[in-house]
Amino acid sequence: MFAVPADFDRMNVERFKRVTEEKLRGVRCPEHHRPPRLRFHGASLREMSISISGCCSRLMELANARIASPDLSLE
Ligand SMILES: [Zn+2]
Numbered sequence: 001m002f003a004v005p006a007d008f009d010r011m012n013v014e015r016f017k018r019v020t021e022e023k024l025r026g027v028r029c030p031e032h033h034r035p036p037r038l039r040f041h042g043a044s045l046r047e048m049s050i051s052i053s054g055c056c057s058r059l060m061e062l063a064n065a066r067i068a069s070p071d072l073s074l075e
Contacts, residue, residue, distance in 0.1 A: 009045065016045055024063060027059075029058060029059035030062075034059065038050065038051075050067065
């Protein structure tokens with residue numbers, strides 16, 4: 001009998017992280033020219049949450065809009 005790979009869910013989490021990081025690539029604050037800082041919470045996709053921090057609210061808006069955009073709409 002095969003065991004379900006213990007890291008299967010973790011792989012999905014890693015993928016999710018990569019996709020999310022990809023979305024934020026190139027996002028910079030127009031005023032301070034800083035990238036947002038991204039943090040992931042939770043060990044599985046189901047409980048995964050993201051927190052973004054940045055230098056100012058303008059950057060937060062940009063980052064949030066980018067995160068909320070559909071996958072694979074990368075430019
Ligand atoms: Zn800023």
